[in-house]
Amino acid sequence: MKKIAFAAAVFAFAAVAHAAPATEASIRELMETTGARANMASSLQNLAKALPQILRMRAETMVRNNPKLNDDQRKAELANVERRMPIVTAALQKDLNDPKLVDELYNQVVPLYARHFTQEDVKALTAFYRSPTGKKSLEVMPVLMGESAQAAQKLVQDRAKRIVEQTK
Amino acid sequence: MKKIVVALIASFALVQGAVAADQAPAPANAAAVRELLDAMNYRTMWKASMDQMSKTMPDLMRQQVEASVKADTSMNDAQRREALLKMEAELPKMTEVLSGVLSDPGLMVEMEGEMIALYSRYFTADELKQIAAYYRTPVGMKSMQLMPQVMAESMAIGQRVTMPRIQKAMEQFRKK
Numbered sequence: 001m002k003k004i005a006f007a008a009a010v011f012a013f014a015a016v017a018h019a020a021p022a023t024e025a026s027i028r029e030l031m032e033t034t035g036a037r038a039n040m041a042s043s044l045q046n047l048a049k050a051l052p053q054i055l056r057m058r059a060e061t062m063v064r065n066n067p068k069l070n071d072d073q074r075k076a077e078l079a080n081v082e083r084r085m086p087i088v089t090a091a092l093q094k095d096l097n098d099p100k101l102v103d104e105l106y107n108q109v110v111p112l113y114a115r116h117f118t119q120e121d122v123k124a125l126t127a128f129y130r131s132p133t134g135k136k137s138l139e140v141m142p143v144l145m146g147e148s149a150q151a152a153q154k155l156v157q158d159r160a161k162r163i164v165e166q167t168k
Numbered sequence: 169m170k171k172i173v174v175a176l177i178a179s180f181a182l183v184q185g186a187v188a189a190d191q192a193p194a195p196a197n198a199a200a201v202r203e204l205l206d207a208m209n210y211r212t213m214w215k216a217s218m219d220q221m222s223k224t225m226p227d228l229m230r231q232q233v234e235a236s237v238k239a240d241t242s243m244n245d246a247q248r249r250e251a252l253l254k255m256e257a258e259l260p261k262m263t264e265v266l267s268g269v270l271s272d273p274g275l276m277v278e279m280e281g282e283m284i285a286l287y288s289r290y291f292t293a294d295e296l297k298q299i300a301a302y303y304r305t306p307v308g309m310k311s312m313q314l315m316p317q318v319m320a321e322s323m324a325i326g327q328r329v330t331m332p333r334i335q336k337a338m339e340q341f342r343k344k
Binding site for chain 2: 040043044047051055088091092095096098101104105108109112113116117120121124125128131133134136137140143144147148151152155156159160163164
């Protein structure tokens with residue numbers, strides 16, 4: 001009986017050790033394998049490009065919808081927005097393309113992975129993404145996802161159009 | 169109203185990329201893609217995302233119609249009010265029609281055909297089999313299940329980290 005209890009205890013311990021949380025080093029290795037740094041940097045760059053345009057649109061809408069302004073004032077305010085745009089664009093470019101920002105993101109994503117994946121998981125993930133097929137799927141999947149979303153949109157659109165036209 | 173709905177549907181396709189007429193994939197590929205879709209729980213995921221879309225649809229339609237009514241300079245305020253009331257009255261029916269489109273099993277089958285063409289264009293039958301095998305391993309399954317959550321948490325981290333910098337830039341915008 002003692003023997004069995006001992007074996008059970010060892011087994012339980014082994015099970016716990018088995019599910020050890022992933023180490024920081026192994027998570028960083030996984031992230032390097034999946035190209036996380038380059039992905040983060042490119043998302044930040046996209047953000048830096050998109051934000052000035054959103055800001056401009058908002059500022060212009062605010063000026064246009066302001067009932068207190070007359071046409072001349074409106075024109076002057078719009079010119080003002082235009083004049084300030086290069087400043088904000090440059091500021092955003094500088095702040096969002098900062099390598100330190102990527103480091104900061106990286107440091108926060110490591111604990112996120114540690115919370116969800118065990119050491120064994122991380123090793124298996126790294127092994128898959130290092131294999132030729134894993135590597136290829138990393139490259140191809142984003143493109144494929146984009147194309148499949150487009151295809152889905154088109155299908156839904158065609159069907160909806162047909163139905164709306166039938167009910168005319 | 170119908171005109172608006174047609175325009176609205178057209179606007180769903182932000183990028184109407186030319187979806188090339190695909191050559192029929194080799195049967196080996198078609199079978200391998202089906203196997204992969206199965207490993208990915210494709211049907212369950214498709215249904216869940218269509219359900220989600222059906223739920224957000226009424227608000228999305230309302231927003232778009234409101235925006236286009238507001239922007240229509242040929243209407244006066246009374247006409248705008250009337251157009252919005254009309255939209256509210258017709259919204260339940262339009263929602264029902266679109267929900268019907270989204271939940272149609274025929275749509276899912278058609279989409280599978282698209283996926284087969286798409287995956288065949290990028291992967292060989294061998295690669296497809298390897299990816300399917302990976303998704304059937306414990307870690308492959310786990311990563312697939314966790315992916316939406318991990319993505320959402322990563323997005324939240326991204327927002328938290330970038331927000332202060334964006335706000336700083338916006339303050340500069342206001343000052344100068």
